Amino acid sequence: MNVEIISIGDELLIGQVINTNASWMATELNLSGFNVIKITTISDEKRSIINSIDDAFKKADIVLMTGGLGPTNDDITKYTLCDYFNSNLIFNQKSYDNIVRLFGSRGFPITELNRKQAEVPDNCKVIINNNGTAPGMWFDRGEKVLISMPGVPFEMKPMMTEYIIPELTKNNTSKIVHKTILTTGTGESFLADLIKDWEAALPQHIKLAYLPHPGVVRLRLSAYGFDKTILEEEIETHVHKLNKLIPDLIFGFNDDTLQSVIGKLLKDKNKTLATAESCTGGYIAHLITSVPGSSEYYKGSVISYSNEVKKDILKVSEETLNNYGAVSEQCVIEMAKGVIALLKTDYAIAISGIAGPDGGSDEKPVGTTWVAIANGTEVSTKKFLLGNERSRNIERASIAALNQLRKVL
Numbered sequence: 291m292n293v294e295i296i297s298i299g300d301e302l303l304i305g306q307v308i309n310t311n312a313s314w315m316a317t318e319l320n321l322s323g324f325n326v327i328k329i330t331t332i333s334d335e336k337r338s339i340i341n342s343i344d345d346a347f348k349k350a351d352i353v354l355m356t357g358g359l360g361p362t363n364d365d366i367t368k369y370t371l372c373d374y375f376n377s378n379l380i381f382n383q384k385s386y387d388n389i390v391r392l393f394g395s396r397g398f399p400i401t402e403l404n405r406k407q408a409e410v411p412d413n414c415k416v417i418i419n420n421n422g423t424a425p426g427m428w429f430d431r432g433e434k435v436l437i438s439m440p441g442v443p444f445e446m447k448p449m450m451t452e453y454i455i456p457e458l459t460k461n462n463t464s465k466i467v468h469k470t471i472l473t474t475g476t477g478e479s480f481l482a483d484l485i486k487d488w489e490a491a492l493p494q495h496i497k498l499a500y501l502p503h504p505g506v507v508r509l510r511l512s513a514y515g516f517d518k519t520i521l522e523e524e525i526e527t528h529v530h531k532l533n534k535l536i537p538d539l540i541f542g543f544n545d546d547t548l549q550s551v552i553g554k555l556l557k558d559k560n561k562t563l564a565t566a567e568s569c570t571g572g573y574i575a576h577l578i579t580s581v582p583g584s585s586e587y588y589k590g591s592v593i594s595y596s597n598e599v600k601k602d603i604l605k606v607s608e609e610t611l612n613n614y615g616a617v618s619e620q621c622v623i624e625m626a627k628g629v630i631a632l633l634k635t636d637y638a639i640a641i642s643g644i645a646g647p648d649g650g651s652d653e654k655p656v657g658t659t660w661v662a663i664a665n666g667t668e669v670s671t672k673k674f675l676l677g678n679e680r681s682r683n684i685e686r687a688s689i690a691a692l693n694q695l696r697k698v699l
Contacts, residue, residue, distance in 0.1 A: 291462050292330045295348035296342050296424050298357035301333050311356050323465040339370045359424035363405040375429050377411035385425045388418050421445045457509040467521040472542040474693050478502045504682050505689030546691040549577045555699040556587035561636040565591040566629035569643035574688045589633045593618035604628030617642050619671050626664035638664045641691050645683045661691045663698045
């Protein structure tokens with residue numbers, strides 16, 4: 291079944307509020323086998339709401355709306371839907387009892403505006419809002435369905451998961467299965483060239499999407515059909531073929547991150563890690579410690595942004611800094627060895643580079659970055675030439691460093 295999501299609210303259009311509802315709803319609907327074909331954001335204006343519903347009904351089987359159900363004068367969704375579906379407002383006792391329950395538990399009096407929220411169109415199915423005062427409304431128009439919900443996420447999400455999706459699923463026989471393959475180490479266009487034959491061999495009901503992010507390209511496979519088990523088996527077959535084709539580039543699947551994959555590897559090996567960062571300024575440490583339980587394997591970091599810290603704390607020699615500079619293979623080797631000795635760990639990441647936008651030269655342009663991975667007896671190094679934008683350089687350099695550690699592990 292095709293679904294369109296309509297988000298109502300001027301606050302969304304002016305950027306005052308980020309529309310997290312639509313992305314969450316789309317995710318939940320896809321997991322339940324629904325095909326979201328469009329997401330629309332419109333103003334709190336009657337003509338905009340009507341036009342959007344008309345457009346949505348042309349292609350979508352189900353229209354889900356959020357927003358505009360509050361008690362104030364600018365909340366016009368209910369009244370617009372009442373006109374659209376040629377209905378009259380009636381008092382709904384169950385909705386009112388719910389309002390009394392909510393206000394009573396908070397010790398607040400019920401105003402006339404609150405009472406009016408219990409009025410609903412006479413031809414809708416009422417969805418009780420257990421977390422707020424505005425009920426949801428379900429309208430049937432022939433084979434089409436329109437459902438209106440509050441825009442408050444705390445109120446909308448339980449409606450979706452506890453009632454709306456289960457009810458819609460009763461009449462939905464189609465299934466959608468997704469699997470995301472996480473890659474790093476090469477750019478989107480190079481990756482596409484590497485896997486072009488594999489991509490061309492995918493059957494028509496399995497679609498591939500490229501989702502690039504600094505340092506990472508996600509490959510999302512989406513399979514459409516009627517038997518979820520068969521679709522899952524098909525996807526796994528194609529993932530297995532891809533893994534044989536680019537094994538060094540794939541680091542995980544779905545919700546994995548480089549830092550979580552590395553954490554698992556370190557825990558499995560019962561090894562510890564430290565970091566010595568210059569150009570990334572602690573971002574690698576931030577990524578590592580974003581994983582719950584990382585204290586089991588991660589001891590800490592030295593953010594050696596200045597040469598003085600490199601010399602005094604990490605014991606990088608004056609000769610190395612004078613002859614090769616802070617952004618050099620020789621420097622990161624000594625940084626890695628220094629932080630292992632200092633924090634007494636099994637492994638270390640050391641990184642130094644020119645994040646930009648200034649500080650580059652013909653010999654070492656902005657984006658030049660050296661990474662060293664040490665394990666106490668050996669040190670491996672790699673040079674990266676990134677871009678000119680500072681924040682992207684920091685992110686890409688951190689991902690590159692973590693990936694180098696992953697390869698060593």
